[in-house]
């Protein structure tokens with residue numbers, strides 16, 4: 268893993284897939300989980316979002332992470348990257364884990380989650396009191412959808428990209444709660460039964476666990492990181 272800021276030059280081309288990301292970024296985490304599930308060897312390049320290298324604009328003119336580089340091919344936008352990885356490395360399927368109807372429902376789920384729930388999670392980072400009730404209401408909806416699916420995972424009997432996308436975001440919530448001292452206690456609430464059963468299963472997923480080991484991103488380090496965000500000076504290197 269490397270940390271890149273204004274003072275660093277663009278890394279030389281690699282024979283591996285390279286993920287330009289940020290250590291605690293959920294969009295990037297979902298891609299790492301999928302890369303692992305597909306068995307793809309990849310390297311992490313962490314961009315310092317507070318002090319971005321100028322050359323990063325050549326990679327993504329919007330300046331956003333994540334971005335994937337594979338030889339001469341550079342792809343931004345998390346959902347387009349998911350599609351690119353699926354097309355480029357089709358051996359292990361992470362999207363077509365059922366028929367066309369299931370694929371569409373999964374995509375709809377991820378799209379609506381990104382539109383409706385992600386802004387509540389990021390909103391909680393800055394202004395928890397204005398966002399937490401909405402977030403909890405939306406998680407109830409997620410619970411209903413998981414219940415209606417009736418399978419262990421959105422993917423069916425094993426996780427697919429929609430599971431990894433969802434998990435990469437909701438795994439932030441316990442740290443948000445700790446960093447902002449939020450009084451949320453929904454673990455024993457029946458309205459979240461399916462959701463927590465799913466979280467419990469995902470939490471034991473080996474690709475997610477490997478990510479925690481490789482990057483040392485876990486409840487403690489993420490909480491410390493969110494505290495540095497709250498204090499106005501994000502420190503991407505906490506716990507290393």
Ligand SMILES: N[C@@H](CCC(=O)N[C@@H](CS)C(=O)NCC(=O)O)C(=O)O
Pocket residue numbers: 292293294316329330331332333343344345346
């Ligand atoms: N639509 C983009 C959103 C990515 C995004 O919001 N990235 C944030 C980090 S979570 C970012 O790069 N912010 C820094 C910046 O815009 O300068 C995607 O899905 O990849």
